[in-house]
Amino acid sequence: MTTSHDPQLLKGVLSMVLLHLLAERESYGYEVAQRLQAAGFADVLEGTVYPALTRLEREGRLATRLVPSPSGPARKYYRLTPAGRDALAGARQAWSRHVAGVEAVLARPLPPPEEKEDN
Amino acid sequence: MPDKLKMFDRIRIERLVWTLDQRLYDLPRASRIAKRREVRANLLEAAADQGVRQALRRIGSSSALAREYLGAEFGDRPRHSWVAAAYFAALVPLLLNFALTEAANAYAQGLTGGHAADGTHVWSGISYLQSPLTFTIDQGRVDHTGGAWTPIVYVLWAVGTVACGRLWRLVPPFSRGLRTPAAEY
Numbered sequence: 001m002t003t004s005h006d007p008q009l010l011k012g013v014l015s016m017v018l019l020h021l022l023a024e025r026e027s028y029g030y031e032v033a034q035r036l037q038a039a040g041f042a043d044v045l046e047g048t049v050y051p052a053l054t055r056l057e058r059e060g061r062l063a064t065r066l067v068p069s070p071s072g073p074a075r076k077y078y079r080l081t082p083a084g085r086d087a088l089a090g091a092r093q094a095w096s097r098h099v100a101g102v103e104a105v106l107a108r109p110l111p112p113p114e115e116k117e118d119n
Numbered sequence: 120m121p122d123k124l125k126m127f128d129r130i131r132i133e134r135l136v137w138t139l140d141q142r143l144y145d146l147p148r149a150s151r152i153a154k155r156r157e158v159r160a161n162l163l164e165a166a167a168d169q170g171v172r173q174a175l176r177r178i179g180s181s182s183a184l185a186r187e188y189l190g191a192e193f194g195d196r197p198r199h200s201w202v203a204a205a206y207f208a209a210l211v212p213l214l215l216n217f218a219l220t221e222a223a224n225a226y227a228q229g230l231t232g233g234h235a236a237d238g239t240h241v242w243s244g245i246s247y248l249q250s251p252l253t254f255t256i257d258q259g260r261v262d263h264t265g266g267a268w269t270p271i272v273y274v275l276w277a278v279g280t281v282a283c284g285r286l287w288r289l290v291p292p293f294s295r296g297l298r299t300p301a302a303e304y
Contacts, residue, residue, distance in 0.1 A: 028160075028161070029157060029160075029161045030160075030161040030164045030165050030168075033161075033165075033177075045177045045178065045179060046161065046165065046174075046177045046178045046179075047177065047178045047179030047183060047184050047187065048187070050157070050158065050161065050178075050184070050187075050188075051184070051187035051188045051190065051191040052191070054154070054188060054191040054192065055190075055191035055192075058191060058192060069160070069164075071164070071167070072160060072163045072164060072167075073156060073159060073160040073163065074156075074160065075160055075164075076153075076156075076157045076160070
């Protein structure tokens, strides 16, 4: 999927997506950005991802460790904390409720469009 | 591989890293250094992967990145700036002392140019900013004493420093600002 996403919608769900990716396996910043791109979020830039990881770390949802890299400076790996797992579970429930609510509204039939009157 | 980057590409990366570092001076030192190292490591890897131009484009400007990092660290509430306060506190004495010295020199030149008689002359100084200055003329040579800042200057200096750095936001009741509830998953 290469279509762009609504930035406002993305901002709301980016934390949840990041938590899920890091729940799958720990990663460093650039790798997280690459995994996001591979998941279809090509328009989520690194300049958004790195501060979002910092925010999650500050909130205690992520823990970090430095791992030496064979190809350059040490990489800072992020992994979920127990608080992060709780937050992810809560976010998934909230997201499911949100999607169900939106789907319910969108599933309602619309009246046929009125034909324009020619003057 | 990062070590295969050209020197010019390394310089472009370091330029972003260090301008970002300058913009993060409100963070604790350890946190600022950690971010600098992390951004550098990620940029080097991205540059080796996609090229420096693309890596820099995707990370954005240092000012936008710094804004995001500061928001991530301190929250989205209005915050103080130690850097702005330090600039004001350091620059105002320099500029004010320069202006007052120039004014005193101009007065002294006026005295010598007007061939004032030997003795002492008192100038009240710039109103509200300094104490009176006493000029002593001895065979055409002029010395002066006085001209210190008045208490009101010290008060304005302190108030200006607080205002410039928005330091009242350090006080908890003011630091909360107009925070809106987060609608974030």
